[in-house]
Amino acid sequence: KNEVEQSPQNLTAQEGEFITINCSYSVGISALHWLQQHPGGGIVSLFMLSSGKKKHGRLIATINIQEKHSSLHITASHPRDSAVYICARGGFGNEKLTFGTGTRLTIIP
Amino acid sequence: KAGVTQTPRYLIKTRGQQVTLSCSPISGHRSVSWYQQTPGQGLQFLFEYFSETQRNKGNFPGRFSGRQFSNSRSEMNVSTLELGDSALYLCASRGSMVLQETQYFGPGTRLLVL
Numbered sequence: 001k002n003e004v005e006q007s008p009q010n011l012t013a014q015e016g017e018f019i020t021i022n023c024s025y026s027v028g029i030s031a032l033h034w035l036q037q038h039p040g041g042g043i044v045s046l047f048m049l050s051s052g053k054k055k056h057g058r059l060i061a062t063i064n065i066q067e068k069h070s071s072l073h074i075t076a077s078h079p080r081d082s083a084v085y086i087c088a089r090g091g092f093g094n095e096k097l098t099f100g101t102g103t104r105l106t107i108i109p
Numbered sequence: 110k111a112g113v114t115q116t117p118r119y120l121i122k123t124r125g126q127q128v129t130l131s132c133s134p135i136s137g138h139r140s141v142s143w144y145q146q147t148p149g150q151g152l153q154f155l156f157e158y159f160s161e162t163q164r165n166k167g168n169f170p171g172r173f174s175g176r177q178f179s180n181s182r183s184e185m186n187v188s189t190l191e192l193g194d195s196a197l198y199l200c201a202s203r204g205s206m207v208l209q210e211t212q213y214f215g216p217g218t219r220l221l222v223l
Contacts (some may be wrong), residue, residue, distance in 0.1 A: 033212075041146075041197050043214040086152065091212060096165050097142070099152040 003027055004089055006100035014108055019074040021103045023087035030095050032070045034061050035086040037102070046072070048091075077107045111136065113202050113215035121221045127188040130218045134181050134202030140164075141183040142212065143175060146197040155198075158183050187220075195222045 005024045013019055023032070034046040047054050047061040049070070054061050058077075063070040074081055084102045091097040114133045122128050134141050143155040154167040158177035175185040181202075187194055197219050201212040 035214075041199070041217040041219070043199060043201075043217075045211045045213065048211050088152075096154040096157070096167060097144075097152075097212075098154070101151050 002101070003098045004087060004100040006085075006087055006103050008103060009101065010104045010106075012106045012108065013077055015078060017077050017107075019072075019077050019081070019105065019107075021072045021085050021087075021105070023070045023072070023100055025068050025070075025089045027089070028068070029065075029089045031089070031091055032063050033088040033091060033097065034070075034072050035088060037084040037086060039083075043086075046085075074105075079107045079109050081105060082107050113200060113213050115198075115200055115215040115218050117218060118216065119219050119221075121223065122190050123223050124190055124192060126190050127186065128190060128220060129184055129186045130198055130200075130220075132183045132185075132200035132202075132215055134183070134200075135204075135213055138202035138204050138213070139181050140203045140205065141177060141181065142201045142203075143183070143185050144199045144201070145169075146199060146217075147193075147195070152199075155185065190222045192222050195220060 007022045031048050031050050033048050035043050037043045049063050058075045060073040084104050086102045088097045088099045116131045140159045142157040146152045156175050157165045161177045172188045177183045197217045199217045201214045203210045203212045
């Protein structure tokens, strides 16, 4: 079993829909990261959180430490949100990053 | 500030050769991490360097090595290339290993081993 599990693996939605991507981890964390990867490979770090909730524009990330679960929400989705979203645990101090397998999101105009 | 840069962006090698990839972090960042991304295994951590010292290492064979220079630039080397080493190699930099800081990723080097 992977330390970090994501669901769904693939998600197709219509423009404007509310999107939720889930991430569960099996080992306690120092930090949970959400990353975005567009075709071509470049990765952008969206959020790093260890508790509560963070918001940036139309993106919201939440984490429940007790349940070892995090969600990434996208409001009013747009075709430019089409990308692979990856969650990862760790990365604080000497702790290496361990990645989920990613969720491929496609937003149809 | 300029972002993380990686060279070369694309590379084709044959089995048995060796390859060196380069990563220049964001100015002022002292930590550089390397990752391998393949369709089968996804993203995997290779190693992290801070102040010219390897601080952490992933589960890769000894053919994968790296180093960091005094200006924080880093190189990774893969010797005796295998077909399975074909992948996107990403590096990322952050300012500190003590604080919770975001990692900034470079565009990656796409390596194809024939």
